[in-house]
Amino acid sequence: MSIRDLARHLDISIGTVSRALNGKTDVNQETRERVLEAAKRLGYVPNQSGRSLRQGTTNTIGFMIESTIETVDTGGGFFMPVFEGVQSVFRRHHLDLVALLCGTDEEPAEYLNRVVARRFVDGLIISATTRHDPRIDFLLERKIPFIALGRSETAGDYPWIDLDFEGVAATAVNRLVGLGHSRIAIAVPASDINLGYVFLDGYKRALANKGIAFNPDYVFRSYANEEGGYQIASAVLAQKPTPTAIVLVNENMALGLYRRFYESDIRPGRDIAVIGFRESTQSRFLSPTLTCFRISLRDLGIKLAESLLSTMPAFEDHYPHEKVELIWPMELVAGESDQGKL
């Protein structure tokens, strides 16, 4: 069922059929309707390879996700809601969204190289940005439209949207200070992912604002998951003087942290204050419930998609070019985990 078959069936030329289907102006209204009707009736759908070859465009956007130990455990569904938001925008423009999952046995930059070389996608969303991310230079040099979910250290001349790690760290510290804490620990990822550095910066700055000296011994590094939380809890308990509060960079850490504390009869919220990171399906069901921060993930996805389109020349009539360097706000969700008295 090619366009040729359809044209033969309607007894008009394939050029006209193509123009009718693509909404070109120079085609009679009546014939357009005939074409559309026949296409639907016969179940004709344009062959993507054909159009791609001709137009040099694939109508596909890739969302690259790494399955590193750090990001694999996005419990509570981080990416799915974002994806839905992205997809809702793309669908209006007949763009298909695919997730490109880079395994642990391949370098992200290598993987990306393959994707780009094969001209698989028209644009890209990358995530889990590292401090100095080679993918960004690569995409800039190849002039592939892209947007990063998460900024690198040199958040230079490329579009990115990032969560408000700095703001979250500051809000958490301020809140804890307000509750009377001064020995405030922080948990960051051990990896090179940039958000850890941003988070740490926000923490330091907030401490400084409150006139509290920064103590490097209160910075704990491990995996951004349950296991990491457990290990950090052990380290926290071993540290003297023991912190009275801890701020987590990742909500999955909370469960492991809780577990380890329980084993030493330390009850979060009563004996030590804990502020998690992102509100997830789990945070409400922990005991005590986790004080954390809410993100409108779907809206984030929508903004991500719109921003990407604004960097693509083919869409500049709908989405005029704009510089996107956006910090996405997060809203405090008070729980019980930071509410104990000192």
Place this chain on the structure above:
Amino acid sequence: MSIRDLARHLDISIGTVSRALNGKTDVNQETRERVLEAAKRLGYVPNQSGRSLRQGTTNTIGFMIESTIETVDTGGGFFMPVFEGVQSVFRRHHLDLVALLCGTDEEPAEYLNRVVARRFVDGLIISATTRHDPRIDFLLERKIPFIALGRSETAGDYPWIDLDFEGVAATAVNRLVGLGHSRIAIAVPASDINLGYVFLDGYKRALANKGIAFNPDYVFRSYANEEGGYQIASAVLAQKPTPTAIVLVNENMALGLYRRFYESDIRPGRDIAVIGFRESTQSRFLSPTLTCFRISLRDLGIKLAESLLSTMPAFEDHYPHEKVELIWPMELVAGESDQGKL
């Protein structure tokens, strides 16, 4: 940088270049090496649209994942490890794997229709199979190679691999009976996903084997996530006589269940036995640790990929055609959550 440029640069015909790159036999060894070397040096990669158009094949496999409320919260990373396994096989055959994420605002069958119509992929892996899954009939009729992760009720003439829900339910029941329980509840998803029915069947059969009467009041239905676990815990406590044990179809339910029990001062493992489903990053860090079942997800992915290839004519020399109707084994991981005395 097209094949024409490469041919011109080497001063040979494009046909020879193509044959050299594709490992055809009728090309001189020396010229082949020259071609390969030049291709690498000049960074030539065949345009996918061109080959797809010519060969009618895309070298891409799609892994369809639905982001329904049921599957979105695959905490502990279910899909990522499976994905890696699949990818490790495909990479050897120069196949690209993409994840096709169907949002909640679109029917899975509709979404699949679009994917297939645009000839996006050469083969498909579908998951979250419902009881009567229209996608299966559709793919069979269109003769698209596919494999289902999860069987439908009429697990008929199509390839599938499924987790051993029946075995897990039976093992759990037997274990609980061995510990002295007879009032054993079961938590299943409220949706039409088929695994719930299979799980329930295994439960019923195991009860019958042990001579325990099936009590419909002990079947609890809700979402397969933390929220659902919480609701089910409430329902369990309200049920008289109260069950002394409960078997979960989903590990994410455990946290909500625990939370609700704690609110009523019921301690899992002491006052009520709980057996979760899949071992995840969380199960070890719950308090008490969750008794559950381990899956080798990477191997599952590998088998999934190999099985799919065995249904594709283009690969029948490497993977001879075979009937795939496979129940994937799961191994008990004893925790503390079922160890209380009655």
Place this chain on the structure above:
DNA sequence: TATGAAATCGTAAACGTTTACGGAAGCCAT
């Protein structure tokens, strides 16, 4: 009526591959 503009459509080239086909050259046996 002649003229030009507007509306509509057909023709054919082009996108980058793969591959069937045939031709040229080399070699060996007759």
Place this chain on the structure above:
DNA sequence: ATGGCTTCCGTAAACGTTTACGATTTCATA
């Protein structure tokens, strides 16, 4: 010298689109 293999390579068609270009018709206007 002829014929028949084998080895290697070039030619050109084909995949299914889109689109620049030109042709035809219609229609209003001078």
